[in-house]
Amino acid sequence: MCQKQAKVASVFPAIQLKEMSPEEIEQVYLIESLSFSAPWARESLENAIDNPFAINLVAIVENEIRGFVMAIFRQEAMHIINLAVHPKARRCSIGRNLLKELLIWAQQKKVLWAFLEVRSQNFSAISLYEREGFLLIERIPAYYANDGDDGLIMAKFLS
Numbered sequence: 001m002c003q004k005q006a007k008v009a010s011v012f013p014a015i016q017l018k019e020m021s022p023e024e025i026e027q028v029y030l031i032e033s034l035s036f037s038a039p040w041a042r043e044s045l046e047n048a049i050d051n052p053f054a055i056n057l058v059a060i061v062e063n064e065i066r067g068f069v070m071a072i073f074r075q076e077a078m079h080i081i082n083l084a085v086h087p088k089a090r091r092c093s094i095g096r097n098l099l100k101e102l103l104i105w106a107q108q109k110k111v112l113w114a115f116l117e118v119r120s121q122n123f124s125a126i127s128l129y130e131r132e133g134f135l136l137i138e139r140i141p142a143y144y145a146n147d148g149d150d151g152l153i154m155a156k157f158l159s
């Protein structure tokens with residue numbers, strides 16, 4: 001899999017996006033564990049699937065789940081609560097495609113605002129969000145208890 005952006009888009013394998021199903025939790029949990037210093041517990045992922053106010057998408061490449069995004073929506077606002085791509089599948093546009101698909105879904109549901117929190121040191125994720133039109137609205141000092149990193153609250157207006 002690609003680790004680095006190729007110059008020719010067709011080099012990337014096809015990415016299929018779909019709603020997450022309970023049978024896929026195991027693979028999602030593996031990606032979660034490989035991606036975060038304080039990963040979610042398995043039960044938290046399962047609860048998100050059962051939540052009627054949640055939308056959870058997975059990206060499948062060559063029959064394997066390679067990334068996922070999870071969000072909670074309430075009326076006009078959506079909160080993106082989790083996004084990760086398998087370390088071996090990064091820089092293949094999977095994260096960007098997941099985010100774009102989620103935002104299209106949200107617009108169709110008449111969601112007006114998308115919010116998220118990101119670590120101030122997570123430069124790759126911040127770059128992705130900025131490129132997709134998210135703006136910094138607040139910096140929260142020492143937001144992350146496990147290492148004291150600041151949290152950045154970012155938002156995008158979905159016209």
Ligand SMILES: CC(C)(COP(=O)(O)OP(=O)(O)OC[C@H]1O[C@@H](n2cnc3c(N)ncnc32)[C@H](O)[C@@H]1OP(=O)(O)O)[C@@H](O)C(=O)NCCC(=O)NCCS
Pocket residue numbers: 005035036082083084085086089090091092093094095096097117118119122123124125127128129131
């Ligand atoms: C952040 C993350 C989801 C990005 O997924 P990805 O599929 O690798 O990203 P994409 O290939 O779609 O890249 C889209 C854009 O993100 C940014 N980006 C992604 N990885 C980057 C890196 N290593 N360095 C700098 N920018 C990066 C770039 O702006 C990139 O656009 P470009 O390729 O045109 O330069 C992935 O790195 C990841 O899973 N990280 C660990 C979990 C995490 O931090 N999740 C976010 C929590 S808020």
